[in-house]
Amino acid sequence: MVKFSISRFILMAAIVIGVIVLVPTIKQITQQRAMTSAYELLTDPFLQFPTKDSVRVVWFTEFPGSRHTVTYGTSSYRKATATTTKLSRTREDQKSRVGNQTEDAQLYQKPIMRDIWRHEAIVTGLTPGLAVPYQVTSVKENGQFVSSKLFSLSALPNPETPQKILLTSDHQLMPMTAANLQKVVDTVGQIDGVFYVGDLVNIPDRASEWFDDNRGGAFFPCLQGRANYQLEKNGVKTTYHGGEIIQNAPIFPVVGNHEVMGRFSMEKDLNSQFGDPFPRAAAQAIYQQKAEHLNPDNDPNYYQAWLKNNTYNTDTYNEIFSLPNGKPYYAVTFGDVRLVVLYITNIWRTYS
Structure with missing residues (x-):
């Protein structure tokens, strides 16, 4: 009887100590002044490319803001400052399903640029096998703080540690994507x-396919538990929200053919541009014939921009995700798994 009481006392003491240690940290992280809803962020944060003592944290906003930070830690908390870049080719068009546009050309008669900012911070000082809570915060131009919920991050897993890895591809706003990811969780x-083995969306330059397609099944919402996709079976409607996955687990993406845009235009709809790639060699031959007219100053930057705009590119994919050494191919070790990512996508579209 005495032994049981002592054991129970020790257990209760351990729980109390744990609460004393954790509560101040959580309180410190969550007490952001003038905090607003996380959904003023365009996405929740997601994780990429952990190392033995760090991981990258990325999130998006529709305002440039300032003081974009990650707050993290257990017994005490630390801050990591994010670097901000603006996506250069994200647009909406007459075929977008965004905002109040539920049919073609209700709001947009041709492509328009959509301003989106990406924030990336490298969280350091991590210990393999130890998850720590974190939260991202962005400050709007009016001084208002916008913060996410608390999630968890960690460094690379140790070898011989069991891992639950989701191997997936071809989400592309498909009807079952949100339901399947919700079932995973x-x-x-x-x-x-x-x-993630390629074909993340359908049209990579259409911003709403990544962030907020009004049918409820955009890429990030499905993988972050924020989707709102309704399915009906036998007269019963069910709404699926996807799964809160990449806020707490790193995503390793691969370029598929649906990450490749064709020739650039601010007149043709984005579907038409996606279906209009052109071989680089053929474009270079055309350029050489017209070089004096197109680029009389022989500006190499103009040449590279012209070549990209008149052939194909993966710019939006490259700007959304962190890529080791800036290359679309890479190899990493994750626990006991060696992941080798190739860049061998076939555009699968006939040029004319």
């Missing part, structure tokens, strides 16, 4: 890593 629980 319901049945498997927390995922440790996501290996």
Whole structure:
């Protein structure tokens, strides 16, 4: 009887100590002055490319803002400052399903640029195998703080540590994507890593396909548990929200043919541009014939921009995700898994 009481006392003491340690940190992280809803952020944060003591944290906003930071830690908290860049080719068009546009050309008669900012911070000082809470905060131009919920991050897993890895591809706003990802979380629980084998969206320069398509099944909402996609079966309607996955587990993406845009235009709809790639060699031959007229000063930057705009590019994919050494191909070790990512996508579209 005495032994049981002592054991119970020790257990209760351990719980109390744990609460004393954790509560101040969580309170410090969440007490952001003038905090607003996380959904003023365009996305929740997501994780990429952990190392033995760090991980990258990325999120998006529709305002440039300032003081974009990640707050993280357990017994004490630290801050990491983000670097901000603006996406250069994200647009909406007459075929977008965004905002109040539910049919073609209700709001947009041709492509328009959509301003989106990307924030990336490198969180350091991590210990393999130890998850820590984190939260991102962005400050708007009016001084208002906008923060995410608390999530968890960690460094690379140690070898010989069991991992639950989600191998997936071809989400492309498909009807079952949100339901399938919700089922992953319901049945498997927390995922440790996501290996995404290409074809993330349909039209990569259409911003709403990544962030907020009004049908409820955009790329990031589905992988962050913020989707709102409704399915009907036998007269019963069910709304699926996807899964809160990449806020807590790193995603390793691969270029598929749906990450490749064709020739650039501010007149043709984005579907037409996606279906209009052109071989680089053929474009170079055309350029050489017209070089004196197109680029009389022989500006190399103009030449590179012209070549890209008149052939194909993966710029939006490259700007959304962190890529090791800036290359679309890479190899990493994740626990006991060696992941080798190739850049061998076939555009699958006939040029004319």
